[in-house]
Amino acid sequence: MAVLLLFLLLIFIFTFTPLSQSQSFLGVYYGQFADNLPPPESTANLLKSSAFQKVRLSGSDPAAIKALANTNIAITIGASNSDIPHLASDPTFAQKWIDTNVAPASNIVSINVGYEVLSYNDRNLRAQLLPAMQNLHTALESAGLAGEIKVSTVHSMAVLGRSDPPSSGSFDPAIEDLLRGVLSFNNATGSAFAINPYPYFAYRSDPSPETLAFCLFWPNSGRVDSGSKINYTNMFDAQVDGVRWALDRIGFKGVEIVVAETGWPYRGDEEEVGASVENAKAYNENLIAHLRSTIGTPMMPGRSVDIYLFSLYDENHKPGPTSERSFGLFKPDLTMAYDVGLIQTPAAAATLKPSKGRWCVGKAGVGDVKMQANLDYACGQGIDCSPIQPGGACFEPATVIAHANYAMNLFFHNSDKDPSITCDFAQTATLSSTDPSYDKCIYPSS
Incomplete structure (x- = not known):
């Protein structure tokens, strides 16, 4: 059992290690x-x-x-x-x-x-x-x-x-x-x-x-x-x-x-x-x-x-x-x-107008460290984070912010809690009316 837990821990570390200091905007x-x-x-x-x-x-x-x-x-x-x-x-x-x-x-x-x-x-x-x-x-x-x-x-x-x-x-x-x-x-x-x-x-x-x-x-x-x-x-x-x-x-x-x-x-x-x-x-x-x-x-x-x-x-x-x-x-x-x-x-x-719906995304200016913590937490709550793994529809761009936004939004839409609480992430997230989906990467919405 201890060996299995260690193996799972290593997988978690390598899966959600910060992508690098290279993240750029x-x-x-x-x-x-x-x-x-x-x-x-x-x-x-x-x-x-x-x-x-x-x-x-x-x-x-x-x-x-x-x-x-x-x-x-x-x-x-x-x-x-x-x-x-x-x-x-x-x-x-x-x-x-x-x-x-x-x-x-x-x-x-x-x-x-x-x-x-x-x-x-x-x-x-x-x-x-x-x-x-x-x-x-x-x-x-x-x-x-x-x-x-x-x-x-x-x-x-x-x-x-x-x-x-x-x-x-x-x-x-x-x-x-x-x-x-x-x-x-x-x-x-x-x-x-x-x-x-x-x-x-x-x-x-x-x-x-x-x-x-x-x-x-x-x-x-x-x-x-x-x-x-x-x-x-x-x-x-x-x-x-x-x-x-x-x-x-x-x-x-x-x-x-x-x-x-x-x-x-x-x-x-x-x-x-x-x-x-x-x-x-x-x-x-x-x-x-x-x-x-x-x-x-x-x-x-x-x-x-x-x-x-x-x-x-x-x-x-x-x-x-x-x-x-x-x-x-x-x-x-x-x-x-x-x-x-x-x-x-x-x-x-075509419209340049906000979409109908709500998406949970990180606030502007939130750094990699906090967004990485949000990513780790959301994916650790049983949601399906495979789309942001290599080969997944949302893996690119391979940045902490992009991956965290996907995971936070998915967690938000899979939670039974009050929306104002789940889309909070220690005051680093906010609800947006703009759909962040792109290409084949689809963000669930309400």
């Missing part, structure tokens, strides 16, 4: 520099029907935050560059900013202070960045939210002095001291280093067929890093690993990387080579597949980087060449600019 940038966008409520319904788990706002628009507050989608909001001097010099202003912008929604998980500030030729603004971040973090601590909401800032790839080959990755010496301060803050608070890699611009600087294949994840012979001897097969991995080398080189191996935006324009001016629907579809489709594979990058194997695609809509007020206004994945009428598999169900694509 797919997010999208929701910019609003336009006059033809759908109402935020319609955008919220669109996002609920999509594969996106997180959304990054360009600012802190109250209407957008309110519309997204009742979804399972985690929100990143932004403080503008013009806010930085006030945030840096006045802790009271920082507290009021938190009270005004964070209080309306419980699913805000991060705040980005400024945009590519260290790449601007404004010494005063660059010097004020870290104090602004610190004051916002202190305000979050005062509100009891510092453990739930992280503060960071978004960087351009221009913060790197070298990145080719990736193993030579290093930061621009002119801003390295400022970066060390920001990175020390990231490291101390557990926030990520947010970067904007764009293989499209790398292709623009070398528009050869070989470079296009390298940038679009198409089959190619690769490029050998002369330092590490790693053969890179796509530009995205090379760019992200260049950042990883730069971080490691100055002692910040513990700071995680998040891709704050990346994308490919589907049209451009005549001289903007490579801006086409075909290339945009290939880049985003292949990037999503690369993310879901959890292969990671050569420097971060098995640790897929979290990504926000750029962008949800075109922003028709953005200045510059046509490509700047042509990154949108969806049109203002909520139809797809081109299909890369972001809409989860045909019904959702």
